[in-house]
Amino acid sequence: MTGSTDTTHAAATPLDPATERRAGIETWLTDMDGVLVKEGRALPGAGELISTWRETGRRFLVLTNNSIYTPRDLAARLHSMGVDVREDEIWTSALATAHFLSAQKPGGTAYVVGEAGLTTALHEAGFIMTDRDPDYVVVGETRTYSFEAIATAIRLILGGARFISTNPDPTGPGPEGPLPATGAIAALITKATGGREPYVVGKPNPMMFRSAMTRIGAHSQTTGMIGDRMDTDVVAGIEAGLHTVLVLTGIADRAEVERYPFRPDEVLESVAELLG
Incomplete structure (x- = not known):
């Protein structure tokens, strides 16, 4: 065997x-x-x-x-913390919003409640900033929300401008606790316009x-x-x-x-x- x-x-x-x-x-x-x-x-x-x-x-x-800062600002912030990311490797809700709006209406007009990150992105996408009969009202993040700017946004939306929000976050971090953010301001505008909801582009x-x-x-x-x-x-x-x-x-x-x-x-x- x-x-x-x-x-x-x-x-x-x-x-x-x-x-x-x-x-x-x-x-x-x-x-x-x-x-x-x-x-x-x-x-x-x-x-x-x-x-x-x-x-x-x-x-x-x-x-x-976050739509406050430009990619260059954010790249500098990350670099200071030891994370080396280039500005072309950053994608913000402001950039995503500008990308979306430029596809929807190339060369359009917008009234913006926000800061440099958002206005710069929209300018670079070919949009014109105006408070005279704009195609869109775009609400983003800012640490200095203006009652006058919010009132203008409400009036323009009631007049036919389409309502866009960069993100839905209701609060953001502050040194003494939460601060009202884009989602909270958008909710205020929605209430004041009789229920006009924004289209939210960000996560x-x-x-x-x-x-x-x-x-x-x-x-x-x-x-x-x-x-x-x-x-x-x-x-x-x-x-x-x-x-x-x-x-x-x-x-x-x-x-x-x-x-x-x-x-x-x-x-x-x-x-x-x-x-x-």
Whole structure:
């Protein structure tokens, strides 16, 4: 009787589906506050992750719903915290709004309640700023909301201007606590105009992600989104068909994840876990 040698081969440990999909990601979108930086400092792994993406040729954009600052301002802010992102690697709700409006009505006119980040984006998109019969009223973030400007916005919307908001965030952080933000002012205008709701371009509208992907030539099947909020980053990423990563360095914790009827593909302690 002929004997045989029993050779045992160790089986490779299979990757879980989320990690396997992440391995195929070619482009990344990432939120800024709560993901890369928080309270004036870089979060663990943020600078290294950006450097790794750049060294490996990964296309990426840093996203923010904040429409106050220009990409140049934000790049300088990130650099001061040790996260080296170029201005052309930043996509704001102001840029997304300008991209959307220029596609809707090239060379249009707008009355703007906002700051340099928004007005600069609209100017560069070919829009004219005016308070005389504008095509749009665009409300964005500012730390100096003017009663007169809000009253003008209300009057123009009632006169037929279309109402646009850069983002829905009702509050923003301030040194002594929350401050009223774009969503709160838009709600005031909605109430004063008898229910005229704005079209909101920023997160959680997946359009912001789609315009960002267009900017860098990305495809949803091979793009990942990293965020710290279930109600904006994750839900918009899911609706845009992206691989979603929630990090716990910002707003959300594991208990909050359980309160939603949808889940991100991955939940990580910080972006440092993406370096492994």
